[in-house]
Amino acid sequence: MSPVILQQSFYRQGDVTEIARALLGKVLVSRHGKRMTSGIIVETEAYSWQERGCHAYGNKMTPRNAAMFEAGGILYIYRCYGIHNLLNVVTGQQGMGEAVLVRALEPIKGLKWMEERTGNSQRVTSGPGKLTKAMGITTDLNGSDLNSSPVWIEDQGITFRQISTGPRIGIDYAGADADLPWRFWVAKNPWVSR
DNA sequence: TAGAGGATTGAT
DNA sequence: TCAATCCTCTAC
Numbered sequence: 001m002s003p004v005i006l007q008q009s010f011y012r013q014g015d016v017t018e019i020a021r022a023l024l025g026k027v028l029v030s031r032h033g034k035r036m037t038s039g040i041i042v043e044t045e046a047y048s049w050q051e052r053g054c055h056a057y058g059n060k061m062t063p064r065n066a067a068m069f070e071a072g073g074i075l076y077i078y079r080c081y082g083i084h085n086l087l088n089v090v091t092g093q094q095g096m097g098e099a100v101l102v103r104a105l106e107p108i109k110g111l112k113w114m115e116e117r118t119g120n121s122q123r124v125t126s127g128p129g130k131l132t133k134a135m136g137i138t139t140d141l142n143g144s145d146l147n148s149s150p151v152w153i154e155d156q157g158i159t160f161r162q163i164s165t166g167p168r169i170g171i172d173y174a175g176a177d178a179d180l181p182w183r184f185w186v187a188k189n190p191w192v193s194r
Numbered sequence: 195t196a197g198a199g200g201a202t203t204g205a206t
Numbered sequence: 207t208c209a210a211t212c213c214t215c216t217a218c
Contacts, residue, residue, distance in 0.1 A: 045201070053201070064214060082212025084202050101201060129202050170201050193202095 001157035003027070008147065011072030011091045016098040019072075019091045020046035021184045023100060025158040027108065030135040030151045035113045037135045039105030039125050040158055043185040043192045045168045047088070049097030053174035056097030067143040068097050075151060077132070077142040084129025085138050089146070089153070103128045103169075103183075105135075106191040127193040162187035169193075 006026065011019060021044075029038040049056040055065040055078075067076040068090055076088040076099050088099040105125040107114060114124040114134035125131040132138070137151060146152050165181045172178055185192045 047201075055201080062215070078201090079213055081200060081202055081210085082214095083210075086201065088201090103201090127202070168201070173200085 001155075003154040003156050005147065006153045006155060008071070008073035011089065011146070012093060016048050016091045016100060017046045017182055017184075019089075020044040020100040020182065021163060023089070023102070023153070024163060024184055024186055025160050027154045027156050027158070028102060028105060028131075028135070028151070029109075029154060030137055032136050032150060035110065035136070037107075037110030037113050038154075039107045039109075039131070039135075039191075041102055041104075041153075042106050042160075042189045043102075043104035043183070045101040045103060045184070046182040047099050047101060051174065051177035051180060053168060053171035053177050053180075054097065054099075056099075059097060061097075065097075068099050069095055070143065072098075073146050075141050075144050075146065075149065077137065077139050079139055080129065085132040086128045087132050087137055101128060102131065104185070104191050104193045105131050106189065107134075110135075123191065126191050160186045160189075 023041050047054040056068045071094040072091040074090045088101050090099045092098040115121045118124045124134045164187045166183050168183045
């Protein structure tokens with residue numbers, strides 16, 4: 001199957017958890033001039049304004065999370081802990097405040113560039129902060145369109161039979177919402193984060 | 195404007 | 207288990 005770039009309709013239809021699950025097996029591609037890197041998405045988390053784990057909780061818009069309130073199909077990239085850039089895909093309709101966090105990739109192309117950028121040669125994309133560094137993705141791309149930016153997502157016909165679900169990571173402050181089974185990953189895939 | 199805290203990571 | 211490190215938000 002030849003690669004098909006996901007269109008905006010993919011990101012705007014259905015529930016954010018359905019889209020988070022559907023993104024497993026899709027291919028994230030980043031291009032910087034001749035430096036093309038890509039990887040299969042093997043781990044995601046869903047976030048919605050309706051629960052406390054989300055930056056858009058309570059429909060509260062700030063300069064940081066404004067991209068989340070745009071219509072689906074754009075990137076929401078923000079800095080966490082002052083060190084790491086985290087990549088989210090905005091979903092749903094304009095004003096909804098929903099996004100899917102991409103947590104881990106299985107590298108396909110450009111492993112050489114990834115290793116060079118991270119200064120590491122092992123599991124360079126098995127974590128949300130690591131994969132953005134490996135692919136050269138920074139907050140400069142926050143709010144950019146997935147159909148007209150150096151970063152996009154393709155469908156290459158890859159499907160996984162076993163998908164696992166569980167609570168999301170690092171949002172203990174969200175109370176009962178932290179227990180929502182909104183984390184999705186490919187079972188037994190070695191590139192999933194710890 | 196100061197202070198607290200955070201969707202992580204890697205070293206110990 | 208803990209420190210690194212700095213952006214974002216809130217309170218004053």
